[in-house]
Amino acid sequence: MSNVRSNSCKPREDVSPIDPLHSINDPDDPYAVATIEANRAVFNLWRRLANHVNAEVDCDVNYAALVRSTGLSRREIERNLMAMTTLDELPSLRAHQQQLHLLDMHRLRAIDSALAMADRGYFHELDERLTSYLTATRPGQPLPTARAIAKRIKALLDELDASIATDEEEPELPSATYSMRINDDGTADLFARFDAPTAAAIDARVRALARERKIGFAAAHALLVTGEDKGIKVNLNLYRAHDVPDAPVYFPRAGWLNPVRAQEWLTKSATVRDLDGVAEFSTDAYRTPERLEALIEGRDGVCRYPGCTVPAEFCDNDHIRNHADGGRTEADNLAKLCRHHHNLKTSGHLRYVLDTVTGHVIWLLPHGQWLEDEPEGPLSPDSRRWVQTFVQRRDARNERARARAQARKQARDELSEKTRDTPDQGGDATGGGQDEGDVACPWSADLLAESDADPQAEGHAEEADRPDQPVGVGQ
Numbered sequence: 001m002s003n004v005r006s007n008s009c010k011p012r013e014d015v016s017p018i019d020p021l022h023s024i025n026d027p028d029d030p031y032a033v034a035t036i037e038a039n040r041a042v043f044n045l046w047r048r049l050a051n052h053v054n055a056e057v058d059c060d061v062n063y064a065a066l067v068r069s070t071g072l073s074r075r076e077i078e079r080n081l082m083a084m085t086t087l088d089e090l091p092s093l094r095a096h097q098q099q100l101h102l103l104d105m106h107r108l109r110a111i112d113s114a115l116a117m118a119d120r121g122y123f124h125e126l127d128e129r130l131t132s133y134l135t136a137t138r139p140g141q142p143l144p145t146a147r148a149i150a151k152r153i154k155a156l157l158d159e160l161d162a163s164i165a166t167d168e169e170e171p172e173l174p175s176a177t178y179s180m181r182i183n184d185d186g187t188a189d190l191f192a193r194f195d196a197p198t199a200a201a202i203d204a205r206v207r208a209l210a211r212e213r214k215i216g217f218a219a220a221h222a223l224l225v226t227g228e229d230k231g232i233k234v235n236l237n238l239y240r241a242h243d244v245p246d247a248p249v250y251f252p253r254a255g256w257l258n259p260v261r262a263q264e265w266l267t268k269s270a271t272v273r274d275l276d277g278v279a280e281f282s283t284d285a286y287r288t289p290e291r292l293e294a295l296i297e298g299r300d301g302v303c304r305y306p307g308c309t310v311p312a313e314f315c316d317n318d319h320i321r322n323h324a325d326g327g328r329t330e331a332d333n334l335a336k337l338c339r340h341h342h343n344l345k346t347s348g349h350l351r352y353v354l355d356t357v358t359g360h361v362i363w364l365l366p367h368g369q370w371l372e373d374e375p376e377g378p379l380s381p382d383s384r385r386w387v388q389t390f391v392q393r394r395d396a397r398n399e400r401a402r403a404r405a406q407a408r409k410q411a412r413d414e415l416s417e418k419t420r421d422t423p424d425q426g427g428d429a430t431g432g433g434q435d436e437g438d439v440a441c442p443w444s445a446d447l448l449a450e451s452d453a454d455p456q457a458e459g460h461a462e463e464a465d466r467p468d469q470p471v472g473v474g475q
């Protein structure tokens, strides 16, 4: 597919308002039209700059000229140029971009860096699937964020290429993990770096204490670290599908854990809650029971107002249809909203509805506009599919390891057959290679057949009470 040129970002004549378009392509929204205009101008600038780069000339010379022209840093220039070069390797997506100009440079850079580990052999498939992902299927669809696009690319790579593991890097902690800097104005900054789950657990305690005592986060942090306050009990939910053997574990905010970290945190869990059936639970009582709360947190991930990133565990449970008006306390009538967006909703400025099948939330704005929000938590249908794919991918990788090990064993057997009087090399009766396959392959073969058996999010939450305490401490 070659360049499909569009010399205008204005709504195409052939697009009627009911055609599926992303919300930022809405021809009736002047700000959306201006956004596309800006995207187009910036994209065309970088198109020109990318063409201007002279391969014969040293990089630094090229960059110096571009720094002068654009006022941007060398690093920004390099990242933008790389993003443009990668887009050239994705002809469908490039044509889509040149037609609609949906993607800003931030998203294009996210695509470039997410694809950095991809084998070029998969680019054709990745191109088609990424283009389809970024093509609207319903009117007013929200454009995925840069983060969501990167996450989708990672999931595609996980699915397509069994030879790489995008998510299982061993924890790599930098050597300098802690420092303090005294400032001129009598303040000081503390820096500390942890693995993400540890940081998320500390942050949860800081926020809980700040909320309870109505003090700032830094003050709460100081009280905890100096031991002046023992802190309050914090529940952290870890999520894991129990119908998928060896399913990965999700730690809120830190994301999917590698197996080493997962084991570490699971041993700290004091309580295991099975969330099966909780989706059907319903009560007249106002208060949300803990299991139901764990389910909503796991579905929503963050506040359900589009673009809001307040983690679900710090959000209120909002009754979509007010409890006072007969709204029940049940999964289909509850959503996580941060205090600010909860207040906006309660004051009647905004209304929303929940699509109970997909978990999508549609916000109704004044003047008849609407905004859509997709659930981000580990129990959302999208994450559920990812879990299945993850297991299939590990299965496929293990199959390959087993096949290689079996080939080695066979080659060794043939060799010893030929040189019968040569002393045994040792270990090939059970086969070192065979072991590799067995150890790495705890999955049963029929797993593959189970994929997508139940698109509904299922799983259970394992609650780590006082997560920084040793195993078994808790209720």
Ligand SMILES: [Zn+2]
Residues within 6 Å of the ligand: 303, 304, 305, 308, 309, 310, 337, 338, 339, 340, 341
């Ligand atoms: Zn919010």
